[in-house]
Amino acid sequence: MSIRPTGAIAPLATPASGDGGVGAEGIRRQVDAVRPYISGLMPCISSGEGWRLTRTQWLTVTRETLRWAAGLPVYAGCQATEWEELVGRARQAEDLGADAVVLSVPTRHGLTSNGELIARFSRIREQVDVPIVFYWESFISGWELDVAAGIRLCEVLGAVAIKDSMRDKSLTRALTDHFAGSVSILQGWEDLLLPELPVDGYVGPLALLSSVAASIFTDEPRWDDIALESKRFGTLDRDYIARVKAELHRRGVFASAAEFPGVDGVDWDA
Numbered sequence: 001m002s003i004r005p006t007g008a009i010a011p012l013a014t015p016a017s018g019d020g021g022v023g024a025e026g027i028r029r030q031v032d033a034v035r036p037y038i039s040g041l042m043p044c045i046s047s048g049e050g051w052r053l054t055r056t057q058w059l060t061v062t063r064e065t066l067r068w069a070a071g072l073p074v075y076a077g078c079q080a081t082e083w084e085e086l087v088g089r090a091r092q093a094e095d096l097g098a099d100a101v102v103l104s105v106p107t108r109h110g111l112t113s114n115g116e117l118i119a120r121f122s123r124i125r126e127q128v129d130v131p132i133v134f135y136w137e138s139f140i141s142g143w144e145l146d147v148a149a150g151i152r153l154c155e156v157l158g159a160v161a162i163k164d165s166m167r168d169k170s171l172t173r174a175l176t177d178h179f180a181g182s183v184s185i186l187q188g189w190e191d192l193l194l195p196e197l198p199v200d201g202y203v204g205p206l207a208l209l210s211s212v213a214a215s216i217f218t219d220e221p222r223w224d225d226i227a228l229e230s231k232r233f234g235t236l237d238r239d240y241i242a243r244v245k246a247e248l249h250r251r252g253v254f255a256s257a258a259e260f261p262g263v264d265g266v267d268w269d270a
Contacts, residue, residue: 003099003131005075005161005184007039008214009203011047013244014061016258022057026254027064030208031072033253037211039201040073041065042102042133044089045163047205049241050079051107051140052260052269055088062093073099075133075161079140081107081263087124094130100160101128104135105143107266114149122156132157137165137188140268147174154183163188163203172197190230195223205235205244 015026031041043065044050044058053061062076076093078101080086090101103124111117125132134154138144145153151174154162162179164172165188172192175185176199184200187193193202193216206213210229215222230236234243242259249257262269 003073003160004200005040005073005100005133005186006201007217008037008207008211009040009042009075009186009201010034010038010207011045011077011203011205012041012043012061012065013205013208013241013248013254014044014048014050014053014057014260015245015248015254016256016260018256022060022064023255024060024064026248027061028068029253030248031065031068033251034208035070035072037214038072038207039217040075040099041069042075042077042163042203044077045079045102045104045135045203046137046140046165047208047241047244048077049260050077051081051266052263055085057260058089059092062096062098066096066098075100075102077102077135079104079135081266083109083120087127090124090128090130094128098130100131100133102133102135102163103157104137105141107141107263109141109143114145114153117143117145118149118153118156121153125157131160133161133163133186134159135163135165137163139165140266142267147171151175151178154179159183161186161201164199165189167192169197172199190226190235193223193226195221205240206230206233208244209233209235209247
């Protein structure tokens with residue numbers, strides 16, 4: 001299967017229900033709200049609190065996203081705290097029919113070197129047949145990859161795309177130069193959506209609330225509005241998950257603005 005994610009992709013937030021589960025109806029309403037301007041759906045990454053979700057919660061979100069996608073490609077986030085859970089989610093997403101899986105370093109990775117990390121992901125590549133998007137971040141996993149090791153890792157995975165959430169212009173340029181259109185580079189920060197820093201796609205929380213970021217992939221990009229809307233909705237703030245969920249609740253998309261419980265040992269949840 002050949003797939004190359006491009007354009008504005010929605011990193012779906014995960015609605016919480018009153019009983020501690022997932023508010024499934026909120027998934028449908030969220031997909032309906034973003035459908036007019038996005039090119040794909042990416043549930044269960046950081047905006048969707050993927051690392052906080054139990055397998056049952058993750059499964060509900062993934063199934064409901066696939067149920068309501070109606071032709072939109074689904075890049076299933078597999079963010080997890082443990083390696084075994086990461087692989088389990090990836091294989092289950094494949095069985096469910098996801099177009100690709102999104103893999104990132106587990107928070108409890110138990111490794112000490114980039115060499116170990118690359119070897120571990122190499123073994124995972126052998127266990128997963130669906131296309132892979134590598135989610136390059138450090139704020140949840142705590143892992144800092146250097147450019148050369150990160151590029152090697154993406155090559156080992158045969159990644160079809162890289163979600164670049166390192167907020168580093170030099171890294172973005174290195175990725176676009178190295179892969180030169182063979183792998184999609186998806187920007188994860190609204191303040192790095194810039195005319196002088198072209199990318200293949202964007203995956204960020206502003207896509208859940210506004211169409212302005214999607215405009216950069218049209219003939220009429222709204223660069224100034226991206227900065228204004230990012231500030232308005234607080235998508236660059238540390239508490240962006242809470243702010244996005246509060247706005248979705250205000251709009252009637254979510255029945256609750258509650259977040260899922262944090263995970264012990266994850267600095268972001270401290």
